[in-house]
Amino acid sequence: GESVGLHLPTLSVQEGDNSIINCAYSNSASDYFIWYKQESGKGPQFIIDIRSNMDKRQGQRVTVLLNKTVKHLSLQIAATQPGDSAVYFCAEANDYKLSFGAGTTVTVRA
């Protein structure tokens, strides 16, 4: 069946370092993948998305990489800041729903 999952449940990063959050997916027919950030007490917030016909997409301090050969998705955060501490979810999108992985909790050390 379909599944979207993250490799590691937690990630501790030194402030100023780059963060890499990984995600594996199983549905090769998915058209879109999205990364969400969820801070404590808040709803998921859209970070960046990537279409399945792309390998890389960059935003402000974030880059998403898609490797369709091994069904792997990653989110890179440059110069990690304390405000980046949150739970990060990858999600597989079709026209009416998002299928989420379980999330990676990122903690930024001062």
Place this chain on the structure above:
Amino acid sequence: EAQVTQNPRYLITVTGKKLTVTCSQNMNHEYMSWYRQDPGLGLRQIYYSMNVEVTDKGDVPEGYKVSRKEKRNFPLILESPSPNQTSLYFCASKRDSATWGYTFGSGTRLTVV
């Protein structure tokens, strides 16, 4: 401000007592959806709606009802809540089928005792 508004933010209720969680969006979005979030399970879709009077089941619809009488509102109804419906609930909306990212509300934490 463009947003999805849910009420209440917190709710404690007893088994079997009907309740409604309201959701409203001010972005004129066609699609709306309800998710529940549980530890270790991530977010799972309960119901979704593609437009007024058009709704369908998501992955975990049992024990829930929804309605979409107006474009902006999408209430979640628990006719007879049970303890296994204790969860964090999120309403979300998106413009249409050509957009992919949902905008989420701030969540409703429901406890059924």
